Amino acid sequence: EAQVTQNPRYLITVTGKKLTVTCSQNMNHEYMSWYRQDPGLGLRQIYYSMNVEVTDKGDVPEGYKVSRKEKRNFPLILESPSPNQTSLYFCASSSKTGGGSGELFFGEGSRLTVL
Amino acid sequence: QQPVQSPQAVILREGEDAVINCSSSKALYSVHWYRQKHGEAPVFLMILLKGGEQKGHEKISASFNEKKQQSSLYLTASQLSYSGTYFCGTEGASKIIFGSGTRLSIRP
Numbered sequence: 001e002a003q004v005t006q007n008p009r010y011l012i013t014v015t016g017k018k019l020t021v022t023c024s025q026n027m028n029h030e031y032m033s034w035y036r037q038d039p040g041l042g043l044r045q046i047y048y049s050m051n052v053e054v055t056d057k058g059d060v061p062e063g064y065k066v067s068r069k070e071k072r073n074f075p076l077i078l079e080s081p082s083p084n085q086t087s088l089y090f091c092a093s094s095s096k097t098g099g100g101s102g103e104l105f106f107g108e109g110s111r112l113t114v115l
Numbered sequence: 116q117q118p119v120q121s122p123q124a125v126i127l128r129e130g131e132d133a134v135i136n137c138s139s140s141k142a143l144y145s146v147h148w149y150r151q152k153h154g155e156a157p158v159f160l161m162i163l164l165k166g167g168e169q170k171g172h173e174k175i176s177a178s179f180n181e182k183k184q185q186s187s188l189y190l191t192a193s194q195l196s197y198s199g200t201y202f203c204g205t206e207g208a209s210k211i212i213f214g215s216g217t218r219l220s221i222r223p
Contacts, residue, residue: 033211042117042202042215043157058210059117090156104147104204104211106156 002027006091006107013081014115021076021110023091031094032074033104036060036087043090049074081114088112116140118205120214127193128222135188135217137203146179146186147204147211150197157202161188195221 004025013019025032033048035058045058049068063085065077074093078085088111092104118139125133137146145164149157163179163186176189184205190197200216 035213040215043204043213044117045210045212048210059212103159103162104149104157105159108156 002105004091004093004105004107006089006110008110009108010111012113012115015082016080019078019081019112021078021089021091021112023074023076023107024072025074025091025093025105026072027093027095027105028071029093029095029105030071031096032068033058033092033094034064034066034074034076035090035092036085037090037109038087046076046089078112081112083114086112086114117212118203118214120201120203120217122217123215124218124220126220126222129193129195131193133190133193133219135190135201135203135219137186137188137205137214139184139205141184141205141207143179143181143184143205143207145206146177147206148175148177148186148188149202149204149213150199151202151216152199160201190219193219193221195223197221 007022030051034046035043037043044060047066049055090109091107094104095102118137121136148160151157179186198221200218202213202216204211204213
Protein backbone atom coordinates (compact mmCIF):
# COMPACT_ATOMS: atom_id res chain seq x y z
CA GLU A 1 0.00 0.00 0.00
CA ALA A 2 1.30 3.44 -1.00
CA GLN A 3 1.83 5.49 2.10
CA VAL A 4 3.73 8.15 3.98
CA THR A 5 4.55 7.09 7.53
CA GLN A 6 5.36 9.49 10.32
CA ASN A 7 6.59 8.72 13.82
CA PRO A 8 5.81 9.46 16.52
CA ARG A 9 2.14 10.32 16.04
CA TYR A 10 1.94 12.02 19.42
CA LEU A 11 4.73 13.45 21.54
CA ILE A 12 4.92 15.59 24.65
CA THR A 13 8.36 16.92 25.43
CA VAL A 14 10.06 19.71 27.35
CA THR A 15 11.80 22.84 26.17
CA GLY A 16 15.31 22.20 24.90
CA LYS A 17 15.16 18.42 24.58
CA LYS A 18 16.20 17.50 21.04
CA LEU A 19 13.75 15.40 19.10
CA THR A 20 13.35 13.91 15.64
CA VAL A 21 10.14 13.21 13.78
CA THR A 22 10.70 10.58 11.14
CA CYS A 23 9.01 10.44 7.76
CA SER A 24 9.23 7.61 5.29
CA GLN A 25 7.49 7.04 1.96
CA ASN A 26 7.31 3.87 -0.13
CA MET A 27 6.35 5.41 -3.47
CA ASN A 28 9.85 6.28 -4.73
CA HIS A 29 8.90 9.96 -4.74
CA GLU A 30 11.57 12.57 -5.38
CA TYR A 31 9.79 15.43 -3.66
CA MET A 32 9.19 15.51 0.09
CA SER A 33 8.08 18.32 2.35
CA TRP A 34 7.23 19.16 5.96
CA TYR A 35 4.31 21.36 6.99
CA ARG A 36 3.04 22.56 10.32
CA GLN A 37 -0.63 23.21 10.90
CA ASP A 38 -1.89 25.70 13.44
CA PRO A 39 -5.49 26.86 13.96
CA GLY A 40 -6.45 29.60 11.53
CA LEU A 41 -3.10 29.52 9.74
CA GLY A 42 -3.53 26.57 7.44
CA LEU A 43 -0.54 24.48 6.41
CA ARG A 44 2.78 26.30 6.45
CA GLN A 45 5.79 24.80 4.75
CA ILE A 46 8.87 24.27 6.91
CA TYR A 47 11.36 22.60 4.55
CA TYR A 48 11.19 20.70 1.34
CA SER A 49 13.47 18.41 -0.65
CA MET A 50 13.51 17.89 -4.37
CA ASN A 51 15.76 14.85 -4.21
CA VAL A 52 18.48 13.15 -2.20
CA GLU A 53 20.88 15.68 -0.66
CA VAL A 54 18.79 18.59 -2.00
CA THR A 55 16.84 20.52 0.62
CA ASP A 56 15.54 24.07 0.86
CA LYS A 57 13.72 26.31 3.28
CA GLY A 58 10.01 26.83 3.21
CA ASP A 59 8.20 29.72 4.83
CA VAL A 60 8.79 28.88 8.50
CA PRO A 61 12.18 27.09 8.78
CA GLU A 62 13.44 28.72 12.00
CA GLY A 63 14.13 26.19 14.73
CA TYR A 64 14.04 23.18 12.42
CA LYS A 65 16.54 21.09 10.50
CA VAL A 66 16.09 18.38 7.92
CA SER A 67 18.21 15.92 6.02
CA ARG A 68 17.65 13.78 2.92
CA LYS A 69 20.28 11.06 2.84
CA GLU A 70 17.99 8.46 1.35
CA LYS A 71 15.19 8.92 -1.12
CA ARG A 72 12.53 7.39 1.10
CA ASN A 73 13.32 9.23 4.36
CA PHE A 74 13.03 12.89 5.31
CA PRO A 75 13.36 13.40 9.08
CA LEU A 76 12.48 16.66 10.80
CA ILE A 77 14.82 17.63 13.61
CA LEU A 78 14.06 20.06 16.42
CA GLU A 79 17.45 20.74 18.02
CA SER A 80 16.08 22.77 20.92
CA PRO A 81 12.29 22.73 20.91
CA SER A 82 10.38 25.67 22.30
CA PRO A 83 6.68 26.02 23.21
CA ASN A 84 5.94 27.96 19.99
CA GLN A 85 6.77 24.78 18.09
CA THR A 86 3.78 23.06 19.62
CA SER A 87 1.81 22.13 16.53
CA LEU A 88 0.49 19.42 14.25
CA TYR A 89 3.14 18.38 11.74
CA PHE A 90 2.57 16.75 8.37
CA CYS A 91 5.06 15.14 6.06
CA ALA A 92 4.11 14.91 2.38
CA SER A 93 5.62 13.48 -0.78
CA SER A 94 5.06 13.83 -4.49
CA SER A 95 6.28 12.13 -7.63
CA LYS A 96 7.42 15.28 -9.40
CA THR A 97 9.83 18.03 -8.60
CA GLY A 98 9.46 21.69 -9.35
CA GLY A 99 7.69 23.14 -12.33
CA GLY A 100 4.49 21.35 -11.56
CA SER A 101 4.52 18.77 -8.85
CA GLY A 102 2.06 15.94 -8.74
CA GLU A 103 -0.44 15.47 -5.99
CA LEU A 104 0.89 15.52 -2.48
CA PHE A 105 0.47 12.39 -0.39
CA PHE A 106 0.31 13.28 3.30
CA GLY A 107 1.30 11.29 6.33
CA GLU A 108 -1.17 10.94 9.19
CA GLY A 109 0.38 13.78 11.15
CA SER A 110 2.43 14.11 14.32
CA ARG A 111 1.02 16.14 17.16
CA LEU A 112 3.83 17.70 19.15
CA THR A 113 3.48 19.48 22.48
CA VAL A 114 6.46 21.32 23.95
CA LEU A 115 6.12 22.25 27.62
CA GLN B 116 3.07 34.71 0.40
CA GLN B 117 0.05 32.73 1.49
CA PRO B 118 -2.86 32.63 -1.00
CA VAL B 119 -6.12 34.13 0.18
CA GLN B 120 -9.14 31.88 0.39
CA SER B 121 -12.75 32.97 0.59
CA PRO B 122 -15.09 32.45 2.22
CA GLN B 123 -13.49 31.36 5.49
CA ALA B 124 -16.51 29.23 6.31
CA VAL B 125 -19.75 28.19 4.67
CA ILE B 126 -22.77 26.21 5.80
CA LEU B 127 -24.92 24.41 3.25
CA ARG B 128 -27.88 22.12 3.20
CA GLU B 129 -27.40 18.82 1.44
CA GLY B 130 -27.88 19.27 -2.29
CA GLU B 131 -26.84 22.93 -2.41
CA ASP B 132 -23.87 24.26 -4.34
CA ALA B 133 -20.80 26.10 -3.12
CA VAL B 134 -17.87 27.98 -4.61
CA ILE B 135 -14.54 28.42 -2.84
CA ASN B 136 -12.11 30.98 -4.17
CA CYS B 137 -8.32 31.15 -3.99
CA SER B 138 -6.27 34.16 -4.96
CA SER B 139 -2.51 34.66 -5.11
CA SER B 140 -0.34 37.73 -5.56
CA LYS B 141 2.37 35.71 -7.29
CA ALA B 142 2.61 34.10 -10.71
CA LEU B 143 1.59 30.48 -10.46
CA TYR B 144 2.51 27.29 -12.20
CA SER B 145 -0.34 25.29 -10.75
CA VAL B 146 -3.05 25.27 -8.11
CA HIS B 147 -3.80 22.31 -5.87
CA TRP B 148 -6.99 21.63 -3.93
CA TYR B 149 -7.19 19.39 -0.86
CA ARG B 150 -9.89 18.47 1.64
CA GLN B 151 -9.17 17.73 5.27
CA LYS B 152 -11.64 16.11 7.62
CA HIS B 153 -11.34 16.67 11.33
CA GLY B 154 -8.45 14.73 12.83
CA GLU B 155 -7.23 13.45 9.47
CA ALA B 156 -4.58 14.33 6.93
CA PRO B 157 -5.40 16.46 3.88
CA VAL B 158 -6.49 14.46 0.86
CA PHE B 159 -5.86 15.44 -2.74
CA LEU B 160 -8.82 16.61 -4.83
CA MET B 161 -7.46 18.33 -7.90
CA ILE B 162 -4.54 19.98 -9.64
CA LEU B 163 -4.99 22.72 -12.21
CA LEU B 164 -1.96 23.33 -14.35
CA LYS B 165 -0.87 26.36 -16.27
CA GLY B 166 -2.16 25.88 -19.77
CA GLY B 167 -5.50 24.49 -18.73
CA GLU B 168 -4.87 20.86 -17.90
CA GLN B 169 -6.84 19.50 -14.95
CA LYS B 170 -6.41 16.33 -13.00
CA GLY B 171 -8.64 15.24 -10.22
CA HIS B 172 -11.94 14.38 -8.72
CA GLU B 173 -14.95 13.24 -10.72
CA LYS B 174 -17.66 15.16 -8.87
CA ILE B 175 -15.77 18.34 -8.11
CA SER B 176 -14.70 20.87 -10.69
CA ALA B 177 -12.45 23.88 -10.60
CA SER B 178 -11.17 26.70 -12.72
CA PHE B 179 -7.81 28.45 -12.94
CA ASN B 180 -7.43 31.95 -14.29
CA GLU B 181 -3.70 32.25 -14.93
CA LYS B 182 -3.77 35.95 -15.72
CA LYS B 183 -5.58 36.84 -12.51
CA GLN B 184 -3.77 34.15 -10.48
CA GLN B 185 -7.08 32.95 -9.17
CA SER B 186 -8.74 29.57 -8.82
CA SER B 187 -12.23 28.54 -7.82
CA LEU B 188 -13.47 25.17 -6.59
CA TYR B 189 -17.06 24.26 -7.46
CA LEU B 190 -18.97 21.83 -5.28
CA THR B 191 -22.30 20.93 -6.84
CA ALA B 192 -25.17 19.01 -5.27
CA SER B 193 -23.23 18.80 -2.02
CA GLN B 194 -23.30 15.61 0.01
CA LEU B 195 -22.71 15.11 3.72
CA SER B 196 -19.34 13.57 2.84
CA TYR B 197 -18.18 16.93 1.42
CA SER B 198 -17.90 18.39 4.91
CA GLY B 199 -14.41 19.40 5.96
CA THR B 200 -11.86 22.11 5.47
CA TYR B 201 -10.74 22.87 1.93
CA PHE B 202 -7.27 24.17 1.21
CA CYS B 203 -5.88 25.59 -1.97
CA GLY B 204 -2.16 25.26 -2.53
CA THR B 205 -0.42 27.51 -5.00
CA GLU B 206 2.76 26.36 -6.63
CA GLY B 207 5.65 28.39 -7.92
CA ALA B 208 9.38 27.69 -7.83
CA SER B 209 8.94 24.22 -6.30
CA LYS B 210 7.14 25.50 -3.25
CA ILE B 211 3.51 24.68 -2.58
CA ILE B 212 2.01 27.28 -0.27
CA PHE B 213 -1.39 26.67 1.23
CA GLY B 214 -4.16 29.09 2.09
CA SER B 215 -5.66 29.19 5.57
CA GLY B 216 -8.60 27.05 4.54
CA THR B 217 -12.37 27.19 4.06
CA ARG B 218 -14.49 25.25 6.50
CA LEU B 219 -17.50 23.65 4.81
CA SER B 220 -20.37 22.25 6.86
CA ILE B 221 -23.20 20.30 5.24
CA ARG B 222 -26.51 19.90 7.02
CA PRO B 223 -29.03 17.18 6.17
